[in-house]
Amino acid sequence: MKKIVFSGSIFLLIISFLGHVDHLCYARGxxxxxxxxxxxxxxxxxxxxxxxxxxxxFENFSDLSDQAAQKFYQVLVSSLESSPPSQLVHIDLMVxxxxxxxxxxxxxxDRLNYLIYxxxxxxxxxxxxxxxxxxxxxxxxxxIQYFEENVSAGDRxxxxxxxxxxKGTGFSSLMEIDADKNLLDFKTVINPDxxxxxxxxxxxxxxxxxxxxxxxxxxEDNSFKKFFTYQLDWGRPYFPVLNKExxxxxxxxxxxxxxxxGSNFSPLARIFRLKDxxxxxxxxxxxxxxxxxxxxxxxxxxxxxxxEGKNFFRETLVxxxxxxxxxxxxxxxxxxxxxxxxxxxxxxxxxxxxEAPLESIHLIDRDYNYRFLxxxxxxxxxxxxxxxxxxxxxxxxxxxxxxxxxxxxxxxLYFYKIEEGSKRLVYENPIRGQAVFISPGAWKDRRGFWxxxxxxxxxxxxxxxxxxxxxxKKNDE
Amino acid sequence: xxxxxxxxxxxxxxxxxxxxxxxxYGGEVTxxxxxxxxxxxxxxxxxxxxxYSLLYENFFYLKAxxxxxxxxxxxxxxxxxxxxxxxxxxxxxxxxxxxPIDTGSVVLxxxxxxxxxxxxxxxxxxxxxxxxxxxxxxxxHLMYDSxxxxxxxxxxxxxxxxxxxxxxxxxxxxxEWERNRYIRLAPNKYYPGGRTYxxxxxxxxxxxxYPDMFLSKPGLNDSEFLEFNAGIYQNIYLGFPQGKVSTxxxxxxxxxxRDFAESVDMTPLNVLTSDEESPVTLNIKSLSYQxxxxxxxxxxxxxxxxxxxxxxxxxxxxxxxxxxxxxxTIYMNDNxxxxxxxxxPIQYLLxxxxxxxxxxxxxxxxxxxxxxxxxxxxxxxxxxxxELEEVKFLNNDELLYDHVSRxxxxxxxxxxxxxxxxxxxxxxxxxxxxxxxxxxxxxxLFQGMRLDPMSRPRPKAGENAAETAxxx
Numbered sequence: 001m002k003k004i005v006f007s008g009s010i011f012l013l014i015i016s017f018l019g020h021v022d023h024l025c026y027a028r029g030x031x032x033x034x035x036x037x038x039x040x041x042x043x044x045x046x047x048x049x050x051x052x053x054x055x056x057x058f059e060n061f062s063d064l065s066d067q068a069a070q071k072f073y074q075v076l077v078s079s080l081e082s083s084p085p086s087q088l089v090h091i092d093l094m095v096x097x098x099x100x101x102x103x104x105x106x107x108x109x110d111r112l113n114y115l116i117y118x119x120x121x122x123x124x125x126x127x128x129x130x131x132x133x134x135x136x137x138x139x140x141x142x143x144i145q146y147f148e149e150n151v152s153a154g155d156r157x158x159x160x161x162x163x164x165x166x167k168g169t170g171f172s173s174l175m176e177i178d179a180d181k182n183l184l185d186f187k188t189v190i191n192p193d194x195x196x197x198x199x200x201x202x203x204x205x206x207x208x209x210x211x212x213x214x215x216x217x218x219x220e221d222n223s224f225k226k227f228f229t230y231q232l233d234w235g236r237p238y239f240p241v242l243n244k245e246x247x248x249x250x251x252x253x254x255x256x257x258x259x260x261x262g263s264n265f266s267p268l269a270r271i272f273r274l275k276d277x278x279x280x281x282x283x284x285x286x287x288x289x290x291x292x293x294x295x296x297x298x299x300x301x302x303x304x305x306x307x308e309g310k311n312f313f314r315e316t317l318v319x320x321x322x323x324x325x326x327x328x329x330x331x332x333x334x335x336x337x338x339x340x341x342x343x344x345x346x347x348x349x350x351x352x353x354x355e356a357p358l359e360s361i362h363l364i365d366r367d368y369n370y371r372f373l374x375x376x377x378x379x380x381x382x383x384x385x386x387x388x389x390x391x392x393x394x395x396x397x398x399x400x401x402x403x404x405x406x407x408x409x410x411x412x413l414y415f416y417k418i419e420e421g422s423k424r425l426v427y428e429n430p431i432r433g434q435a436v437f438i439s440p441g442a443w444k445d446r447r448g449f450w451x452x453x454x455x456x457x458x459x460x461x462x463x464x465x466x467x468x469x470x471x472x473k474k475n476d477e
Numbered sequence: 478x479x480x481x482x483x484x485x486x487x488x489x490x491x492x493x494x495x496x497x498x499x500x501x502y503g504g505e506v507t508x509x510x511x512x513x514x515x516x517x518x519x520x521x522x523x524x525x526x527x528x529y530s531l532l533y534e535n536f537f538y539l540k541a542x543x544x545x546x547x548x549x550x551x552x553x554x555x556x557x558x559x560x561x562x563x564x565x566x567x568x569x570x571x572x573x574x575x576x577p578i579d580t581g582s583v584v585l586x587x588x589x590x591x592x593x594x595x596x597x598x599x600x601x602x603x604x605x606x607x608x609x610x611x612x613x614x615x616x617x618h619l620m621y622d623s624x625x626x627x628x629x630x631x632x633x634x635x636x637x638x639x640x641x642x643x644x645x646x647x648x649x650x651x652x653e654w655e656r657n658r659y660i661r662l663a664p665n666k667y668y669p670g671g672r673t674y675x676x677x678x679x680x681x682x683x684x685x686x687y688p689d690m691f692l693s694k695p696g697l698n699d700s701e702f703l704e705f706n707a708g709i710y711q712n713i714y715l716g717f718p719q720g721k722v723s724t725x726x727x728x729x730x731x732x733x734x735r736d737f738a739e740s741v742d743m744t745p746l747n748v749l750t751s752d753e754e755s756p757v758t759l760n761i762k763s764l765s766y767q768x769x770x771x772x773x774x775x776x777x778x779x780x781x782x783x784x785x786x787x788x789x790x791x792x793x794x795x796x797x798x799x800x801x802x803x804x805x806t807i808y809m810n811d812n813x814x815x816x817x818x819x820x821x822p823i824q825y826l827l828x829x830x831x832x833x834x835x836x837x838x839x840x841x842x843x844x845x846x847x848x849x850x851x852x853x854x855x856x857x858x859x860x861x862x863x864e865l866e867e868v869k870f871l872n873n874d875e876l877l878y879d880h881v882s883r884x885x886x887x888x889x890x891x892x893x894x895x896x897x898x899x900x901x902x903x904x905x906x907x908x909x910x911x912x913x914x915x916x917x918x919x920x921x922l923f924q925g926m927r928l929d930p931m932s933r934p935r936p937k938a939g940e941n942a943a944e945t946a947x948x949x
Binding site for chain 1: 498502548568569570571575664666668669670672673674924
């Protein structure tokens with residue numbers, strides 16, 4: 001997968017797109033300082049190999065605004081990330097920047113060899129940057145350097161524009177199909193018969209979760225073909241609801257495919273094992289599983305419990321040990337959080353099925369605030385923004401969140417880069433209709449997000465249309 | 478014409494509330510109503526009808542636009558030739574205690590309804606031959622073809638009952654009752670229509686300046702409240718169930734209560750239904766105070782009053798004391814009234830009947846005869862009612878009104894009922910409450926009712942102050 005590189009020259013292009021051509025020449029001051037800092041850091045690591053580093057402290061005591069400082073940081077990180085991986089792997093850990101300080105997810109700091117501190121200051125009319133590098137191996141500072149550059153007022157102004165210049169690009173809807181009403185969740189999973197045969201249409205199976213059944217489809221001749229239907233019989237107690245909600249969770253473990261379904265109309269979620277085309281119910285749990293995650297080398301089925309009959313989850317995250325295909329209720333972990341509408345657990349990039357460590361947890365609380373928990377389950381302060389009730393993360397690299405919109409015709413998808421537990425808004429795209437849920441998944445050879453969209457342009461329920469869209473990045477490979 | 482008319486029940490379309498911003502669950506609303514005598518289903522006035530609609534689920538709802546909806550049945554099928562109505566019960570429904578709502582519950586509820594002394598029960602008793610159950614189906618065999626059978630099953634009094642006290646089928650269940658002050662209701666998590674958006678309803682009985690919802694006379698024009706006028710009015714009658722009352726005494730009690738009504742600013746009623754529709758206006762001459770006092774001073778009259786009129790208790794006591802008339806008042810719940818009458822005579826009875834102006838005049842008169850004549854319902858009345866039924870199908874308004882007039886005349890001349898006063902109602906709700914609609918019978922449907930988190934109710938501090946003041 002290609003990375004997005006915001007080099008200085010690309011940034012200038014952004015500026016020109018935004019109509020700030022007048023300021024083009026002034027942007028050089030900050031850009032030059034960024035280049036100096038980058039060169040200084042890369043120079044230190046020039047004779048080193050296999051180093052992993054991250055900026056873990058970034059403070060702004062200059063007269064740059066928070067936005068401008070954040071942009072300085074982004075350009076610097078892009079520059080550092082472009083270095084050869086054999087020499088240096090730079091990881092972006094920033095989750096937020098406000099009030100002149102960056103907030104970093106330091107949960108995975110043990111994976112780093114070097115830590116970088118950066119401080120911006122104002123020195124007369126100049127912008128200065130102090131850089132310090134700390135070696136975790138040697139347990140001491142190994143590099144301290146100060147750089148400065150003349151920065152004009154115009155330069156500052158240019159850096160102060162909002163930094164999401166290409167937010168309309170990147171992700172796009174690659175396909176759309178009609179969907180039935182009452183679809184609760186949708187997931188894709190690699191077809192066990194074709195495991196390893198990636199890149200072909202029949203590589204995946206597509207699971208449609210409805211209140212009373214799970215429909216499984218495969219892709220044949222560029223269209224969905226129903227493969228199997230599993231009828232769900234919930235039994236008592238049953239809580240009738242006005243708005244049905246539910247989550248489907250799929251993961252492979254020990255050569256078997258595990259499928260769990262939870263809902264707001266039954267207090268128990270059901271877990272099945274599918275092996276050799278046989279469905280076997282192996283357990284019923286009192287929470288709705290969302291994902292299998294790994295914490296400290298142990299696998300946990302992570303989820304939360306719907307408040308009965310309502311459209312949100314209760315205030316507790318549940319992590320139930322999953323050992324050798326069995327659940328261990330006695331050693332379950334619980335973590336208090338505000339009650340919330342949606343959640344997803346992000347694991348390391350490229351690894352699903354719980355074999356990768358938990359990196360971050362993303363949720364939208366009942367006041368529509370986005371909240372971020374690091375892999376240690378502790379909440380980190382992030383920029384307070386209102387978002388819609390749907391979100392999902394995939395491949396440990398991207399997070400998609402819907403908009404805080406009450407307009408029945410308009411919604412938006414925000415795409416955040418979340419690699420290594422960071423969080424940075426990169427793209428935003430308008431969508432027609434309202435996102436009911438977002439789910440990570442695949443279509444053909446691409447990975448991305450499935451979005452269940454409701455269109456109700458006349459605001460009359462009988463004319464509502466439902467679509468399932470697949471969103472992926474154009475330049476992803 | 479198709480032999481078999483299959484009609485799919487229209488479900489309450491609330492799924493439309495799914496947006497990126499979800500409908501808000503939570504909050505408690507206050508509603509001002511009259512205090513019920515108990516939680517057993519005994520609706521006798523408009524306020525009671527609203528109250529019990531919170532606790533008990535109807536078989537069907539008749540919406541204001543004429544749609545019939547049900548939270549109990551998946552669908553129903555009426556076979557005209559076989560004269561059979563099949564109701565298909567939804568699966569896994571439960572009462573508030575988690576016990577199943579099954580076909581047995583439906584049959585029992587229907588049976589209890591048929592035993593009620595209300596007009597629709599009378600009608601259904603004549604139509605329904607027998608019921609049977611089969612898996613999740615309740616099969617109702619009819620005596621004769623009745624295409625409006627399902628419309629009859631929308632009667633507000635036809636609710637799902639468990640047969641036991643303290644078990645409810647409606648949206649809420651009571652969790653706290655402080656007599657003369659309030660009843661607090663919590664959501665029934667098994668409610669067949671789906672858990673309500675509200676986390677609770679506090680039904681208050683004391684004067685509290687701004688509850689979130691209340692019933693009051695139409696046209697208040699309060700900018701903070703929305704008015705829903707369903708055309709509901711409530712008539713209060715003085716009845717003489719035993720019929721062994723002298724004309725003097727009858728008129729004396731009538732005159733006394735008319736005086737009382739005027740003293741508390743109630744609208745006098747000079748017709749059996751309402752001024753707007755009645756072809757006959759009654760001219761009942763009231764006796765003078767001196768005459769009334771002379772007749773009633775040593776008469777030891779016991780006036781029985783239905784419990785739904787308990788709101789007048791205090792004012793009536795003061796009024797009687799001032800007038801120096803020793804009238805004994807006894808308040809009785811509707812459900813014990815009839816049992817009581819079987820064992821002991823009731824000569825004077827103050828009772829209430831709720832009407833909707835959309836219901837035709839002849840239907841109202843039929844209700845009055847059937848529901849308030851008690852053991853005075855004789856062959857003459859039955860004959861006149863049958864004639865009225867026949868005239869109804871002649872589409873001749875003049876003839877119909879003539880029959881209605883004759884019936885009214887007989888009711889008044891026989892002296893089993895005298896109209897006293899009338900109260901008209903609108904339903905008011907604060908503008909911060911969303912998703913409100915009234916059904917055909919003027920009852921607010923609470924299922925889609927929710928607080929708007931964007932515009933919260935007025936500050937609660939004032940409410941507490943008002944509560945404290947009211948309590949004092």
